Amino acid sequence: MEKFCQSCGMPLSPANQGREQDGTKSTQYCQLCYIDGQWTEPKWSKNGNYFGH
């Protein structure tokens, strides 16, 4: 079953999955959005909504 990054919508593969702080793969976000348990480049609007990438 194909999964998609919940932030940017790009298809997730083992090669581009994000990583949690403990080193496990994230099943929800790609490594461009989320790596080592942190957002790579958070973008928040003035009213607090997350824009993604």
Ligand SMILES: [Zn+2]
């Ligand atoms: Zn992403």
